[in-house]
Amino acid sequence: MATDTVLSREKLPCEGKIIRGIGGIYTVAGEGNLYDAKPRGIFRLRSVKPMVGDNVTVAVDREEGSGFVITEIMPRKNSLVRPAVANVDCVLFIIAAANPKPDLALLDKLLLSVRKKGAAVMLVINKSDIDGAAAENIKNEYKNCVDGGVFVASLEGDGADETAKNIKDVIPKGVTVLCGQSGVGKSTLTNRLLSRDAMQTGGLSAKTERGKHTTRHSELFDAGDGKYLIDSPGFSFFDVFDVSFRELPDYYPEFDGHAPCRFQDCSHTGEPGCCVTELLSSGKLSKGRYGRYKEIYEELLEKDKNKYK
Numbered sequence: 001m002a003t004d005t006v007l008s009r010e011k012l013p014c015e016g017k018i019i020r021g022i023g024g025i026y027t028v029a030g031e032g033n034l035y036d037a038k039p040r041g042i043f044r045l046r047s048v049k050p051m052v053g054d055n056v057t058v059a060v061d062r063e064e065g066s067g068f069v070i071t072e073i074m075p076r077k078n079s080l081v082r083p084a085v086a087n088v089d090c091v092l093f094i095i096a097a098a099n100p101k102p103d104l105a106l107l108d109k110l111l112l113s114v115r116k117k118g119a120a121v122m123l124v125i126n127k128s129d130i131d132g133a134a135a136e137n138i139k140n141e142y143k144n145c146v147d148g149g150v151f152v153a154s155l156e157g158d159g160a161d162e163t164a165k166n167i168k169d170v171i172p173k174g175v176t177v178l179c180g181q182s183g184v185g186k187s188t189l190t191n192r193l194l195s196r197d198a199m200q201t202g203g204l205s206a207k208t209e210r211g212k213h214t215t216r217h218s219e220l221f222d223a224g225d226g227k228y229l230i231d232s233p234g235f236s237f238f239d240v241f242d243v244s245f246r247e248l249p250d251y252y253p254e255f256d257g258h259a260p261c262r263f264q265d266c267s268h269t270g271e272p273g274c275c276v277t278e279l280l281s282s283g284k285l286s287k288g289r290y291g292r293y294k295e296i297y298e299e300l301l302e303k304d305k306n307k308y309k
Ligand SMILES: Nc1nc2c(ncn2[C@@H]2O[C@H](COP(=O)(O)OP(=O)(O)OP(=O)(O)O)[C@@H](O)[C@H]2O)c(=O)[nH]1
Pocket: 126, 127, 128, 129, 130, 153, 154, 155, 156, 157, 180, 181, 182, 183, 184, 185, 186, 187, 188, 189, 200, 201, 202, 203, 204, 211, 212, 213, 214, 215, 216, 232, 233, 234, 235
């Protein structure tokens, strides 16, 4: 992907990918050029909004006589709501061992939502320099539920480049979104993975010890080897809305291939003869993950009961 806007018209129309969208103008990377384009009016009529990650056709805007227009949006493989990104192959979650305090319930909800979308999930536990023991504990809790292993990192320290290289090797080809609470180091890692200062980074608020929401938009970067990265704004609240309590175990890889429970429709929340006993004692399922599983299950069950109210 080129890094500057070249207003080359010869190659148009052409196919490309939306790498950012600001104020209704979308930048499309295609044929080695960047085109700042407006969506064709028909999309608004159909309530279709282009998204970062969309594969599109871009053409010269004949109506306006100049500028560029998005004439077609290809069907999406999937899309995330936060951040709004289409055609996501992998989500790389970042959590800090400390500063900000890790919110594992939030992480679990995000993990299962992304699994439901059919994207791979990876996990980096950052800021191990602040609390190495906490980082190891989180690693143990999550080692059986992510793809490609859990990475423990200290992205400010000496070994940061080495860590970033190891992470980059495991990231699959296609589009990977970096996701997590504000201040955990998503932009720091993005810059390490790209070997340049593409994103601004920020400190934590001294008063609340939370992130300062430094990143405000999502942008797609070419990391080479067919790998594309998107840094995203951090957030601290997430509601699971498209998963039913019945399908919850499907999004916990720890349950994959488990021994049958006594009850065929076992919810794994305390029934006798449940596989959970064995999964906990063998360490395949961690106590922390299981405790939060039960809480999320209750939340989803409650939501289902109130569905028609
Ligand atoms: N001690 C320590 N600090 C780190 C580490 N990685 C990043 N930081 C610092 O943490 C702060 C936040 O980093 P960012 O990369 O801006 O965090 P972010 O996740 O992009 O935050 P938002 O954009 O607000 O969502 C910065 O001051 C970084 O220098 C680390 O491994 N150890």
